[in-house]
Amino acid sequence: MILSMTGYGRATAGNKKFVVDVEIKSINSRYLELFLKLPQLLQNKEYELRELIKNRIKRGKLSVVILLKKNGQAEDEIALDEHKLKNYLSLLKQVKKAAKISDKIKLEHILYSRDIFTSTVEEISEEEFKVVTNALNSAIDNLLEMKKKEGKELEKDLKKRIKLIEKKLDEIESLSQGSVNEHFVKYQEKVKLLLEDKAQSILDERMQMELAILAERADITEECVRLRSHLKFFLEAVDKEQEPGRKLNFLCQEMNRETNTISSKTLSVNITHNTVFIKEEIERIREQIQNIE
Known part of the structure; x- marks a missing residue:
């Protein structure tokens, strides 16, 4: 089964x-990359959240944003502790009096103390954390559905x-029938053209054998058989593999290798044109595979 690496999922849960x-947003990546944006309350739960995601997503660059709200307020919303503020102002007045400072107390003096500010949510219970994991799982479900x-x-x-590609390979195999004999004849004609009148006396049995061996090297039967085999394995991986991305990428490399060999061995212009078409399709397939988990 094929899953795309790009997708989007969102969910809300609560009590x-x-x-x-x-x-959750997911885009292409060779490996699994997780970027979590968590409220302060969940910083100590990051490992558990990462493991939950890793168990369900295998590849891709994931951006995960989690927001918490309690009593209608965001977890990281800053609140003022008025009791601490009054104590701090009293302390500033005492400092002024002891140091005999006449300057007025300004807002910037008050802001120096972080103790007067508190988070509206101070801790999370196991029950509340279960709400977080439920929401995360639901968001992953939605992400997977889109993928x-x-x-x-x-x-x-x-x-x-x-x-x-299979159709073009059929054409190549049809065109290649008898190609060895055709190559042999072409080599003979080239030798005769080079040697001119001396051709008949020089084209002896040894020369004929050398030309036959040279023509045999242009046979592309094995390459066609291997290419067809790679195409078969490719389709099987698409239908049966749970995570076919890496295997499909390897098969693309092998398909391209066999196609290049066919192109380099043949003397047929039509076969060469067909190999160009096949290589273009393999490159398009390779681009698509980069988006598969």
Whole structure:
């Protein structure tokens, strides 16, 4: 089954006191890369959240944003502790009096003390953390659903291109029938042209054997068989592999290798044109594969 690496998922979960919003964005990456943006309250839970994601997503660059709200306020919203503020102002007045400072107390003096500011949510219980994991799992479910839909479209495109390659390979195999004999005749004609009148006396049995061996090297039967085998394995991987991305990329390399060999061995212009078409399709397939998990 093919899954796209690009996708988006979002979910919200909560209870009477607690609400969590989760947003996940995924794009292409060779490996799994996680970037988590968490509220202060969940910093000590980052490892558990990462492991949960890793168990469900194998490849891609994921950006995960989690927001917490309790009693209608965001977790990281700053609140003023008025009791601490009064104590701090009293302390400043005492300092002024003891130091005999006549300057007025300004807002900037008050802001120097971080103790007067508190977070509206100070701790999270196991029950509340379960709300977080439920929201995260739901967001991952939505992400996977989108990845599956895109994966189906990718699968259709890949199979269509493999069929086009198979059709061109059929043409190449048809054109290559008797190609060894054709190459042998062409080599003979070239030798005769080079030697002119001396051709009949020099083209002895040894020369004929050398030309035959040279013509035999232009045979592309083995390359066609291997290319067809790679195409078969490619389709099987698309249908049966759970995580086919890396295997499909390897098969693309092998398909391209066989196609290049066919192109370099043949003397047929039509076969060469067909190999160019095949290489173009392989490159398009390779580009598509970069988006597969």
